[in-house]
Amino acid sequence: MNIRNSAFKLFRYNFLIEQLIIPTRYRHRIVFENDLQKIRNIGISAHIDSGKTTLTERILYYCGRIDTMHEVRGKDNVGAKMDSMELERQRGITIQSAATYVNWQGANINIIDTPGHVDFTVEVERALRVLDGAILVLCGVGGVQSQTLTVTRQMSRYKVPCIAFINKLDRTGANPIRVINQIRKSIGFNAAFMNIPIGLEGNLRGIVDLIEQKSIYYEGSNGEQTRYDCIPKEMETEAKEKRQELIEAISNVDDFLGELYLEERTPTNDELMAAIRRQCIQRKFVPVFTGSALKNKGVQTMLEGVVDFLPDPSEVKNFAFIHKEGEDEQQQQQVEAHKKIQIKPDRDDKNVFIGLAFKLDATKFGQLTYMRVYQGCIRKGDHIYNSRTKKKVKASRLVRMNANEMEDIEEAYAGDICALFGIDCASGDSFVNDRNSNLSMESIHVPEPVISMSIKTMTKDAMDQFSKAIQRFTKEDPTFRCQWNNDSKEMIVSGMGELHLEIYGQRMEREYNCPVVLGKPKVAFRETLLRPVKFNYLHKRQSGGAGQYGCVIGVLEPLPIEQNTKNVFSDETSGPNVPRWFVPAIRKGFDEMCEKGPLIGHKITGIRFRLQDGKHHVVDSNDIAFQLAAQGAMKQTFDDGRWMVLEPIMHVEVSAPAEYQGELIGLITRRNGLLQSTNEVDNYFIANSEVPLNDMFGFATELRTLTQGKGEYTMEYSRYSPTRNDVQQNLIEKYQQELAEKSSQQTNKMSKKN
Template sequence: MTLLNILRSRTCLKFANDFGLRSQYKLARCYSDDNKYAVHAPLNRIRNIGISAHIDSGKTTLTERILYYTGRIAEMHEVKGKDNVGAVMDSMELERQRGITIQSAATYTVWKGYNVNIIDTPGHVDFTVEVERSLRVLDGAILVLCAVGGVQSQTLTVNRQMKRYNVPCLAFINKLDRMGSNPYRVLSQLRSKLNHNAAFVQLAMGLESNCKGVIDLVNERAMYFEGNYGNNVIIDEIPQDYRTEASEKRQELIEHVSNADETLGDLFLEEKVPTVDDLKAAIRRSCLKRKFTPVFVGTALKNKGVQPLLDGVIDYLPNPGEVENIALIERDGQETEKIDLNPARDGKSPFLGLAFKLEAGRFGQLTYMRCYQGMIKKGDNIYNARTGKKIRLSRLVRLHSSNMEDVNEVYAGDIFALFGVDCASGDTFVTDPKSNISMESIYVPDPVVSMAIHPANTKDRDNFAKAIARFTKEDPTFHFEFDPDVKETLVSGMGELHLEIYAQRMEREYNCPVVLGKPKVAFRETLVAPCEFDYLHKKQSGGSGQYARVSGILEPLPPHQNTILEFIDETVGTNVPKQFIPGVEKGFRKMAEKGLLSGHKLSGLKFRLQDGAHHIVDSSELAFNLAACGAIKEVFEKGGWQIIEPIMAVEVTCPDEFQGVVMGQLNKRHGIITGSDGAEGWTTIYAEVPLNDMFGYVGEIRSSTQGKGEFSMEYSRYSPCMPELQQRLVEEYQRSQGILTDEKEKKKRKN
């Protein structure tokens, strides 16, 4: 039995007293299997970490091993294993089927007396907001890198997110057992591509199928992982054939840490050999300041290197008290004041928490929160700082993937969840609603892809509405809107996979199959040059008739106003009585709803009513309405019309090496490059591209830039479309109206 197991036994209290081990006995008892997860550890014994990486780097597998070695789960399962169970952190059925993480999942465990809160995040770029909001509330992170793939596209994104929230990290080079693994190349990329001051704290003993264990460079020892699941960590001397390399890499480690830490730098300059404690303390100090990244190695799938990585989390990543957390106090007419939060777990400071994620649970909305200051108990009242709403805490839970475990109180530094709280992601909760205190919200990237969506069966509309309401509330990057111009409902997201996953979830969770398709573009029709009209509407065949005459000019507005319609009454005298003018305007706007060229709306037109005529008996508002409609048809026959299309201001960010490729793609899509700038190896290209040519661009830019390119776009203006596009749109409309038959079309093509 290990010493900890001996101390757990009640019969060993006398043994503990005799050997002066009473405090260790208490510690061991409080972390016994029965109640160890309910204990609120002191602040310095808490770690809040995230596991982030590019897709398929082994994040979920690593989390599974961590939970197994810390005793949180009884057995391990593979992400896409043959036993159809799947990893515990992939609780959604879709995640297990596809073998990817879609939603970030939280859990907590205990390692060597330390409470470790873990959030496993998705790797796919489409679910980047899950990583964003997780890193917002975490104190440290493990950046997982594949020993074969190295620094990949999403690694760059995750690195930028860590930098945004100032999150210290460890690097873990995983998958040493894969063919072609090369941790030295990955370390080189970590330094060159991510600009990290990084060095190995461990060396691999063998690669691919010869991976035996790791060498701990800090403590200068070899570690082997024996047993079926690598449970038994055997510590031994460094093998003879690795000693030279270990000595060189340890010296390299000391040099890199000396560049980041003043204390160790002084020892290095004095040519003194630092002790193990000196080196550990220096690594910790420089890691907390994000000036140094310790690099661990291993293979989670083959159960090697996970336990020392956990030791690294304890040794080098910060506790909640070592991280600067700032709140804002806003008062009317005064500048926003910044205050440092007190993370002490004494419960004396007022409570302050941040809601960072929402999820629909079995018992209502589940709100994930991080407590930054103070403490709360079950039954307490808290207030939403944004809305001022009072909330009574009927239940507090801590999460282990999809399982919930009730707790009675929560302290600063804890990650927990509440039920039935109506709030938005990024809301601050306080105990004093008059304090005007709040925390900075979470950065949410803008959606980049839009698709048309509608339920496959009209009878499913209620379920469709419920699903949309839930998903748009849970995910701030998933948008839903009705476009009145094209009469379509549109969903927007971070990529085609993102929208496809939500479509599948609607079918699975709400029994509502949906149809996704390319959205229509809101084209417009306008005049090329001013055109006069003089139209008489006359219907006098006995009884009450209709008589109205309108004359004037229909002219195009300047390009910066080509999305609006103007009506101007320039009549003088009583030829057109003033009570009939609204009828003329209504007729004009009614005809503008659907143009006669391609069926799209008219815009960028000014209707100048200059004269007309009326009949003392037969004229009416309806007659002038119909006269205005006839005038527009007359202008359509006489005038020159063109179709205009929406032009988007596109901003593409990519590494310098792909600048030429990206510009070529934008030119191919009829884009006009308006400018570019660059910094630190990245180029931002500004262009104006027709919206109709932007469909499918997200997949093209990701494939051509190895997934490193990102883009955003927003509406800029309307501009005339290409002649061939106009001809195609006109033909499609005529065919739909039965004007252009196949025979006519064949004859037209022959000519």
């Protein structure tokens, strides 16, 4: 059987080379001058159910990585290659990002398939952080949806160029013209078709290549045979118009092509291809491809676009920053702009090795650390150093991933994505091979959790397994957090949504035999300051011998509204009044007090602690004294300052048949939502709004009831905003009632003891 499979692979590989890549343009478009130019690091991102995993499955098949293609939901009990987790195959969604690699036209393409659901957005964040390019997949029916906008914002954050693929053109209601107009208006991309479909819905037969002005048909049982022909006569006019539209879109941003356009000269195919590549890499133009991954149409042409237009590692600017020993992450970020240096993606092993650990995964062999190599080389058995902890670790095993399969390799160079075993680190840590090197890569943006639930095991015997599961999951996923609440005497887990926490609850039962019970969802409210308030607090204690003495003076002020999810500590002291070695203790006291606010006991965010002056004593001053002084200063601001409650606001997109338009608007209004835009597409009403998360519980049930099960919605975190006065007052009253009940319980316990 193995011999027959190997023979099949060899036959199909030769068949691909001989049959698929026929025209000269497809065989000799790019001349790779060095190994680095052969590499493409790409991610596949989109809104949920746009066909990302199906597309990846086709890419793997056409590149010879798998022998057969399988469906996403695993109806044949196999499932898609990239959805290796059992829960992913049952639910038909991607939960964890998965990495693989293929070879196409001499280029080595590293691919990361990312989740589409907003609850797993951190998987997209860390994938885009280490990738050089991306494929933005859009549904030919749904078009630009809420998570599409989130993904494009993430691409913009990391300056990742992309190409677009309008998928599912075989579905009823598919309309690529509408989708590309949405790309231009909703996202703001300068985009144009690279090819257009021949037929739509059930009549989708192939595509028209606008560069070569030829039609391409994908034949054979799995679309592996490509046949090139003339453009159908009924589409000649449309093809010319779309080609001219493509030239105009590029001419608007490319100087060379713009000059040709003004001179009324038609660019050659090579000139047009070169201009598209230049502007795609600079994120000024997005080539749009069309097809249907499920029906095996257009995937190979899209792959050619990946090689043609997305950058290799040498064409991407990556920066590291130099940090001093003892600087924490916040201090590094404050000086980062002044200390940034551009990394040369050099594959010379004589240069300092720099790599970024962007994803952790626990396997039966131990912790698997996914790493992107930015400079130099790492070999099996090398010793490397964690830039954050300065710990020395050995790369005892080096592998390359193909979903859940591993291939041992001896070395990895700049531009490669590999994985290592036995590396103790956190997601976002940088590694170097020189202990004295102070270089670190820019870390990964991690969004704050917006929802919390209580969690407990069904049996006391499962506590050991529960602890192992929590330790692993919190290490793998920085948006999943767990902590003990002393007030409620409960274990609280926090995450990006109900589905996020529900998935981890199911994984504990399946992977650790630890069934758990999740409590009712709780909103992660925050508390912040309304206006600046001064503090001047002296902590003084004398009990014989050396005492405690520390004084802090300064101002506590609110941060701008766009920064209301973080806190800043600012040391503005000068002179000897507050010795430098006591400042970390003051900051520690400030951080501890931010864990519990004065109004409802939730975390304090959006404030800046400005330490301006203070006093110390030669004998009695110590770390504890200044830590307690900072805590006293915060308590002083609790009494003197004006505080308010912040709540998470969610962007909600609701869609249902147009006949339910009134019900949808009423539903959003009743939940204190702010309607932002409405649209009607193919007799479907779509409403975009912002709704407080606190008002979203039970939304799905009510939506299904009002629309007879025909309504759908997506929700994603937007921002933190001040809550309404009535909600704040109710929260304060509830918190005061809880405090009174706890005080009463403690009094009763004391009286019983006495």
